[in-house]
Amino acid sequence: MLILSMAIIFELSDLRWNEGLKLMFYYSYGSPAFLFETFLRSVPLLLISIGLIFPFIAGVWNIGAEGQFYIGAIMATATALLLGELPFPIPLIVATLSSCLGGALYALIPAFLRVKYDINELLTSLMLNFVAYYFLSYLLFGPLKNPMTQFPETSPIPLSSRAPALIPNTRFNILTILAFVIVPITYISLTRTKFAVLIRYMGANLEAALCMGININKLIYTTMALSGALAGFAGAHEVLGVLYALRMGISMNYGYVGIGLAYFGNLNPLGVFLVSLLAAGIINGTLMLSFFYNIPVGVYQVLLGAIPLFVIVSRRITCRVLNKSNLGI
Amino acid sequence: MSGVEIVSQFLKDLIAFSTLIGLATLGELLNEKVGVLNLSIDGALWIGALMTFITAYFTGSITIAILVAIGSSLSIYLLFGYMTLVKNVDQVYTGVAINLICYGVCFYIYRSIFEWGIRDASPHINVSLSDIEIPYLSQIPIIGYMLFRQTILTYLFLFLIIPLIYFIIKKTIIGIIIKAIGEDPEKAETLGINVNRYRFIILMNAGILTGISSTMFVLYFSNVYLTEMVAGRGFIAIALIILGKWELIPTILACLFYSSLEALQYRVITLISGLFPYQFILMLPYLATIIALGAVGRKVKPPASLGKTRTRTK
Numbered sequence: 001m002l003i004l005s006m007a008i009i010f011e012l013s014d015l016r017w018n019e020g021l022k023l024m025f026y027y028s029y030g031s032p033a034f035l036f037e038t039f040l041r042s043v044p045l046l047l048i049s050i051g052l053i054f055p056f057i058a059g060v061w062n063i064g065a066e067g068q069f070y071i072g073a074i075m076a077t078a079t080a081l082l083l084g085e086l087p088f089p090i091p092l093i094v095a096t097l098s099s100c101l102g103g104a105l106y107a108l109i110p111a112f113l114r115v116k117y118d119i120n121e122l123l124t125s126l127m128l129n130f131v132a133y134y135f136l137s138y139l140l141f142g143p144l145k146n147p148m149t150q151f152p153e154t155s156p157i158p159l160s161s162r163a164p165a166l167i168p169n170t171r172f173n174i175l176t177i178l179a180f181v182i183v184p185i186t187y188i189s190l191t192r193t194k195f196a197v198l199i200r201y202m203g204a205n206l207e208a209a210l211c212m213g214i215n216i217n218k219l220i221y222t223t224m225a226l227s228g229a230l231a232g233f234a235g236a237h238e239v240l241g242v243l244y245a246l247r248m249g250i251s252m253n254y255g256y257v258g259i260g261l262a263y264f265g266n267l268n269p270l271g272v273f274l275v276s277l278l279a280a281g282i283i284n285g286t287l288m289l290s291f292f293y294n295i296p297v298g299v300y301q302v303l304l305g306a307i308p309l310f311v312i313v314s315r316r317i318t319c320r321v322l323n324k325s326n327l328g329i
Numbered sequence: 330m331s332g333v334e335i336v337s338q339f340l341k342d343l344i345a346f347s348t349l350i351g352l353a354t355l356g357e358l359l360n361e362k363v364g365v366l367n368l369s370i371d372g373a374l375w376i377g378a379l380m381t382f383i384t385a386y387f388t389g390s391i392t393i394a395i396l397v398a399i400g401s402s403l404s405i406y407l408l409f410g411y412m413t414l415v416k417n418v419d420q421v422y423t424g425v426a427i428n429l430i431c432y433g434v435c436f437y438i439y440r441s442i443f444e445w446g447i448r449d450a451s452p453h454i455n456v457s458l459s460d461i462e463i464p465y466l467s468q469i470p471i472i473g474y475m476l477f478r479q480t481i482l483t484y485l486f487l488f489l490i491i492p493l494i495y496f497i498i499k500k501t502i503i504g505i506i507i508k509a510i511g512e513d514p515e516k517a518e519t520l521g522i523n524v525n526r527y528r529f530i531i532l533m534n535a536g537i538l539t540g541i542s543s544t545m546f547v548l549y550f551s552n553v554y555l556t557e558m559v560a561g562r563g564f565i566a567i568a569l570i571i572l573g574k575w576e577l578i579p580t581i582l583a584c585l586f587y588s589s590l591e592a593l594q595y596r597v598i599t600l601i602s603g604l605f606p607y608q609f610i611l612m613l614p615y616l617a618t619i620i621a622l623g624a625v626g627r628k629v630k631p632p633a634s635l636g637k638t639r640t641r642t643k
Contacts, residue, residue: 120571126564127618127619128615128619129561
């Protein structure tokens with residue numbers, strides 16, 4: 001169905017559909033260079049949606065990954081610019097940690113409001129996205145603006161805080177590897193630990209979990225902080241490993257797309273890993289296509305938005321075919 | 330400008346903004362009263378604003394633009410209703426997914442028409458809703474300026490839609506049925522109420538209100554279309570309902586509170602942009618809503634079935 005809708009969009013955009021699909025596949029996975037770019041693109045999506053798995057299993061709605069991503073990116077840039085030139089690994093480590101911390105703290109605001117005042121975390125986390133966005137815009141037009149250019153972006157961060165590229169001629173760096181290492185770690189922590197059992201209880205039946213004496217508030221804080229930290233780390237990866245500066249368009253709706261991907265990956269880290277590779281391929285493929293063939297850039301957003309609905313529908317169909325009861329969602 | 334003029338201009342903006350946010354909020358309030366948490370309101374506003382712009386750009390007719398906006402907003406709500414009421418998919422999840430599609434579709438359509446189709450560098454529309462002055466009443470010093478020099482949509486909102494919704498909710502059997510469905514759909518169903526049909530009808534009405542509200546963005550407050558124009562006002566509408574404790578009159582008051590911030594921002598931004606970073610003023614509505622939510626906090630109780638997926642008993 002995804003392929004079908006892509007074909008329709010290519011047809012709408014004055015491109016033969018089979019040509020379009022072939023080109024898109026080529027630009028996303030076809031050659032080593034493009035493949036590495038796709039891996040790189042998948043990292044923020046992967047980190048954000050893996051982070052979101054925790055609150056979503058627990059039934060906590062964190063829609064604020066976008067804002068947490070911005071805050072992480074801001075923290076990474078600010079730390080890197082403040083520290084300046086220091087012996088190599090120190091600024092990189094400090095900047096990464098500070099961005100994780102920033103994202104986590106930003107995610108704790110809605111968690112705190114939920115615990116203390118019983119306000120729906122969905123709305124507050126969502127509105128904090130806009131606050132973070134305007135804050136970024138303020139920084140980029142104000143204190144952090146690069147004095148050398150006219151664009152809303154910061155000065156490039158010092159060399160010593162850039163993540164070293166592991167493979168020459170690509171931007172595939174040490175933070176990227178770290179992001180991929182997080183996948184098995186999350187998998188283990190979601191299958192083998194007490195924490196995972198607790199959040200599953202909480203998500204399945206909140207009242208029963210309360211009766212069992214599970215500390216719900218602590219779980220809300222933990223899950224939100226985890227997802228915030230990972231979203232912040234995604235911001236750090238973009239700044240320290242890919243762009244080496246902070247710009248306005250640093251997030252391409254990663255935070256919102258991540259929500260869809262977390263569900264599309266069935267709230268399973270391995271599933272999310274594959275799905276974010278697919279999504280990154282779509283984004284890169286359509287970006288390249290729109291660059292070369294004059295297709296409007298919004299294509300990938302349509303596709304990524306449509307993914308969750310396709311998943312639901314196709315899952316219903318499989319349910320009906322197998323004559324089974326509801327498979328979740 | 331004298332002091333009185335500034336105050337009356339501010340109040341006029343306030344009422345105009347409250348039309349925009351109020352229409353969307355009342356529609357969403359009806360939805361939530363029957364237990365449907367419709368997050369796709371934001372997407373519907375995006376699509377509605379874009380469709381208004383495109384129609385007004387090509388036809389130059391306000392009426393057709395408003396009708397198209399209502400139609401497009403209805404189609405979004407129809408999709409939402411199909412997924413949540415017929416297919417029983419989680420409401421929050423569906424809402425977020427539909428929003429994502431809407432953002433993408435808006436971006437795509439706008440780019441493909443104006444940058445790629447007809448290559449207009451700065452497309453803008455020449456028609457806009459004009460203020461209608463009501464004779465005699467508009468001569469009253471401040472009140473007249475505030476209430477009786479507004480657009481047709483504002484009159485519709487103030488003098489038709491608010492009283493109508495108030496009447497339906499408070500005075501008719503439909504209001505009681507709505508409340509029953511929101512509190513306990515299963516019991517309502519045993520009483521012979523067709524829950525899904527009510528939910529669907531109310532969803533469609535909310536779609537019409539949202540569609541009308543979305544036209545205000547391009548037909549009144551601006552004559553260009555910007556992708557970030559709506560900026561999460563759909564979600565603010567949902568927050569205002571919490572502020573208003575799911576009651577009609579407090580919700581309208583919450584809308585007025587929010588529109589006063591917006592009106593302030595609308596005028597003030599040009600006055601003090603040199604002194605104060607304008608981004609902080611843009612943040613103001615969001616921060617104020619969060620703080621106000623904190624102030625209301627624990628005292629509110631939503632309709633019991635809000636946001637819950639329910640499989641229909643047969």
